Amino acid sequence: MLNRNNISLTRAAFSGMIALFLAGGAFANPVDQSIAIEKQVTAASAKSQQKVDRFAEKTLELSAEYKNTLRIIESLKIYNNSLENIIASQEKEMLSIQNQMDTIDTTERGVIPLMNEMIASLDKFVQLDLPFKAEERKNRVEALKNNMLRADISNSEKYRKILEAYQTEISYGESIDSYKDKIQTSAGEKQVDFLRFGRVLLVYLTLDGQNAGYYNPDSGQFEALDNEYIRSIEVAIKMANKQAAPELIKLPVPAAKGAN
The missing domain is CATH 1.20.1270 (Substrate Binding Domain Of Dnak; Chain:A; Domain 2)
Structure with a gap:
């Protein structure tokens, strides 16, 4: 059987253990609080860093946008200057055209x-x-x-x-030409070959090659030529039509008149 003394010791030991346990709990509570506070500080710091990172990223974006805006503004200034020069040139051109229209x-x-x-x-x-x-x-x-x-x-x-x-x-006045046309004679209208030497001489030859004539500026009429000119006229017509090589020919040339 336990005696009173043993029971008293047992109670004393149990009470000591409870006291020690309570003391240990009292000592452990501030550490946990410190750890909890540290965790809260760390979490708050992380959130703060995230905000700082976001602000830094936004700042970079705004800076890039600002620089791009400055480039656009500079480009627009150059473009506006170019337009001003073009408009000034067009205004001068319009003024010139208006002046021309005024004198039309x-x-x-x-x-x-x-x-x-x-x-x-x-x-x-x-x-x-x-x-x-x-x-x-x-x-x-x-x-x-x-x-x-x-x-x-x-x-x-x-x-x-x-x-x-x-x-x-x-x-x-600078060419030789041959062409067919009609001429009015005493016997009526005839088809002939005309030969023109510049504006110096105009002769004709009938299609049968039997008669020839020339235009006389003095009389304003066509007059007959001697038969001796027929061969020369035939050759000249071929020369004008590029059917014969150039050569010397004999034709009647009216005498030049002095100016009045």
């Missing part, structure tokens, strides 16, 4: 009478010239006169046609 009426008032005068001079020249290709040349002059009455042809085109006609007439 005055120019046309001077050009139209000039063109009419040129056509009249050409018409008179054709009438006084050797009568070669007379119908063709008269029709060309009439076409120029008709052009002056047409509103669907610009003045520049009318002027170009007149210059073209003048150039054609000039070319006649």
Whole structure:
């Protein structure tokens, strides 16, 4: 049996153990709190670092966007300067065009009478010239006169046609030509071969090769030629048609007149 003393010792030991356990628990509680606080600090620090990282990343993005915006602004400045130069050039061109348009009426008032005068001079020249290709040349002059009455042809085109006609007439004085046409004789109208030496001489040969003649500027008529010229005219016609090599030929040339 346990006596009272043993029971007392047992109770004392148990009480000591409980006290020690309670003391140990009291000592362990601050450590846990410290650990918990440290964990909270670490977690808060991690969150704070994440925020810092996000802010840093956003700052880099904004910086890049800002730099890109500056480049765009600089590019727009260059583009605007270019547009300003283009607009200034166009304004000068518009001013020049406007000035030209302002003088069009005055120019046309001077050009139209000039063109009419040129056509009249050409018409008179054709009438006084050797009568070669007379119908063709008269029709060309009439076409120029008709052009002056047409509103669907610009003045520049009318002027170009007149210059073209003048150039054609000039070319006649620098060439030799052979062509077929009709001539009025005492026996009636005949088809003949004409031969033109510039504007110096116009002769003809009948198709049968039996008769020849020339245009006499003094009388304004075609007159007969001696038979001795027939062979020369035949050769000259072949030369004009590039059917024979050039050679010396004998033809009657009217004497030149002095200017009045």
